[in-house]
Amino acid sequence: MTEVRELIAAVNNADSADGLLEAVEDLAEARSPKAIPVLVEVLGYNNPGAAVAAVDGLIAIGEPVVPYLLDNLDDYNYGARAWATRVFAGVGDPRALDLLLRAAAGDFSQSVRRAAAKGLGSINWSKLEPEQAILARERVLETLLLASEDGEWVVRYAAVVGLQNLAIALFSTQPELAAQTTTRLQELIDGDPEVVIRTRARYALSNEK
Amino acid sequence: MNDEALAEELTVEQAIANLKQREDLGLRYYAAWWLGRFRVREPEAIATLLMALEDEKDRAPDGGYPLRRNAARALGKLGDKRAVKPLIRCLQFPDFYVREAAAQALEMLDDKSCVPTLMELLEGGVAAAGFVPGKPHLVQPYEAAIEALGTLGATEAMPLIEPFIEHPVEKVSYAAARAMYQLSGEAKYGEILIRALLGDDLQLRRSALMDLGAVGYIPAGEAIAETLAENSMKLIALKGLLETELESNPQENLSDASIKLIKLMDSLL
Numbered sequence: 001m002t003e004v005r006e007l008i009a010a011v012n013n014a015d016s017a018d019g020l021l022e023a024v025e026d027l028a029e030a031r032s033p034k035a036i037p038v039l040v041e042v043l044g045y046n047n048p049g050a051a052v053a054a055v056d057g058l059i060a061i062g063e064p065v066v067p068y069l070l071d072n073l074d075d076y077n078y079g080a081r082a083w084a085t086r087v088f089a090g091v092g093d094p095r096a097l098d099l100l101l102r103a104a105a106g107d108f109s110q111s112v113r114r115a116a117a118k119g120l121g122s123i124n125w126s127k128l129e130p131e132q133a134i135l136a137r138e139r140v141l142e143t144l145l146l147a148s149e150d151g152e153w154v155v156r157y158a159a160v161v162g163l164q165n166l167a168i169a170l171f172s173t174q175p176e177l178a179a180q181t182t183t184r185l186q187e188l189i190d191g192d193p194e195v196v197i198r199t200r201a202r203y204a205l206s207n208e209k
Numbered sequence: 210m211n212d213e214a215l216a217e218e219l220t221v222e223q224a225i226a227n228l229k230q231r232e233d234l235g236l237r238y239y240a241a242w243w244l245g246r247f248r249v250r251e252p253e254a255i256a257t258l259l260m261a262l263e264d265e266k267d268r269a270p271d272g273g274y275p276l277r278r279n280a281a282r283a284l285g286k287l288g289d290k291r292a293v294k295p296l297i298r299c300l301q302f303p304d305f306y307v308r309e310a311a312a313q314a315l316e317m318l319d320d321k322s323c324v325p326t327l328m329e330l331l332e333g334g335v336a337a338a339g340f341v342p343g344k345p346h347l348v349q350p351y352e353a354a355i356e357a358l359g360t361l362g363a364t365e366a367m368p369l370i371e372p373f374i375e376h377p378v379e380k381v382s383y384a385a386a387r388a389m390y391q392l393s394g395e396a397k398y399g400e401i402l403i404r405a406l407l408g409d410d411l412q413l414r415r416s417a418l419m420d421l422g423a424v425g426y427i428p429a430g431e432a433i434a435e436t437l438a439e440n441s442m443k444l445i446a447l448k449g450l451l452e453t454e455l456e457s458n459p460q461e462n463l464s465d466a467s468i469k470l471i472k473l474m475d476s477l478l
Contacts, residue, residue, distance in 0.1 A: 049437035
C-alpha cells in the first residue's frame with residue numbers, strides 16, 4: 001500500500017507534462033481503488049495524454065469508480081466531463097445510465113455525446129433486475145435512434161456502434177426492438193451523407209446477424 | 210460563443226453596408242470575416258470584398274493591412290473565381306499576413322493559374338527562407354504557399370518544394386512533406402508525417418494529424434490512434450484515411466484495411 005501512496009505522490013509532484021503522463025501511467029497500472037480521487041482529478045487537467053492514461057486506469061478499476069465519479073463530476077469543465085463519460089462508457093455500470101442517456105441526447109459538446117452514445121451500447125445488463133433491464137433497454141434504444149440523427153458525423157458514428165452492441169442484447173431478450181435497430185441501420189446505409197457512416201452501418205449490420 | 214451570438218445579429222445587407230462604410234474600421238473588419246463565415250456568395254458581397262482587398266485606410270501599428278487580410282480569407286471561403294487574379298496580386302504585397310491569407314485562399318479556390326506566383330515565393334530556397342529580423346515570421350508564408358502548391362497538384366513545383374523538408378522550422382518541413390506526398394504519392398513523405406506524431410510539441414502533432422487525414426496516408430492508422438492528442442482530432446484524421454481507402458476500394462466487401470481503420474475509430478469514441 002505504501003507503493004500506491006508513493007505513486008500518488010509522484011502524480012501530485014509532477015512538474016512537467018511528460019512527468020505527469022508517466023506518473024499517471026504508473027498509478028493507473030496499480031489498479032488500486034485508492035487511486036480513484038487522484039485519477040479523477042487528472043481528468044480536469046488540460047493534458048490529453050495524461051487524461052487518456054487516467055481514463056484507462058479508472059476503467060480498469062471498474063465499478064468502485066462509478067459512485068465516486070458520479071458525486072465528483074465537474075459540470076463546468078467540458079473536457080473533464082467528456083473524459084468522465086468515457087469512463088462510464090468503459091465500465092458499463094447501469095448506475096451511470098441516466099447520465100449517459102442525458103449526455104447522448106443533449107450535451108453541448110459533441111465529444112461527450114459521442115462517448116455517451118458508444119457507452120449506451122455496452123451497459124452490463126446483468127447488473128439490473130430483468131424487469132428493469134427491459135425498460136432500460138427501451139430507453140437506450142430510443143436515445144440511440146435519436147443520436148443516430150445528430151448533426152455531427154462522429155456522434156452518428158458512435159450511435160451506430162452503440163446500436164450494433166445494443167442489438168446483440170436485444171436479439172435474445174426483445175427481438176421486436178432488435179428489428180428497429182436493423183431498420184435504422186439500413187436507413188443510414190441508404191441515406192447518410194457521409195460515406196464513413198454508410199460504411200460503418202453496413203459493417204454493423206453484417207456483424208449483427 | 211459571444212462571437213457567434215453577435216454574428217447572428219447581422220444581416221447580409223447590414224454586413225455589406227458595414228463593409229462599405231469608411232468610418233468604423235472595427236465594423237468593416239468584422240463584416241469581412243462575417244461574410245466569409247456565413248458563406249455569403251452574393252455578387253455584391255464579392256464585389257465589396259474585392260474592394261476591401263485594395264483598402265488603404267485600415268492600418269495596423271506594424272504597417273500591416275488588417276482589412277485586406279480578412280477580405281482575402283473571406284474570398285477563399287466563397288469560391289468565386291473572380292477573386293483569383295486580385296488574390297494573386299496580393300501574393301506580391303508587402304504585408305506578410307496578406308500574402309499568407311492570399312496563399313491560403315488560393316489553395317481553397319482550386320485554380321492553377323496562381324501556381325507560378327506561388328512558386329516565386331519559394332525562390333532562393335531554404336537558404337533565403339529565414340526569419341525577418343525582429344518579426345515572428347519568415348520572409349515568406351512558406352507553409353501556406355507549399356500547402357497550396359500541394360493541394361493544387363502543382364507537380365512542376367516539386368523540385369522547389371522538396372528541399373524545404375530540411376527547413377529548420379518544423380511546420381514548414383511538415384508542409385513540404387505533406388505536399389510532396391500529395392504530388393508524388395511516395396510513402397517516404399508520408400513516413401515523415403508519421404514521425405511528426407511522435408514529436409514533443411502538441412501543436413505539431415495536431416497539425417500532422419490533420420495533414421495525414423487530408424492526404425489519406427493509410428499506413429498511418431495505428432500511429433494516429435496512438436499519438437498523444439485529442440480523440441476528436443484523431444477521429445477526423447482516421448475518417449480521412451477511411452474515405453481514401455473506400456475510394457480506392459469501393460467494392461461491396463470491406464477491405465482488411467477498412468476494417469482495421471473502423472476498429473481504430475471505434476476504440477477512440
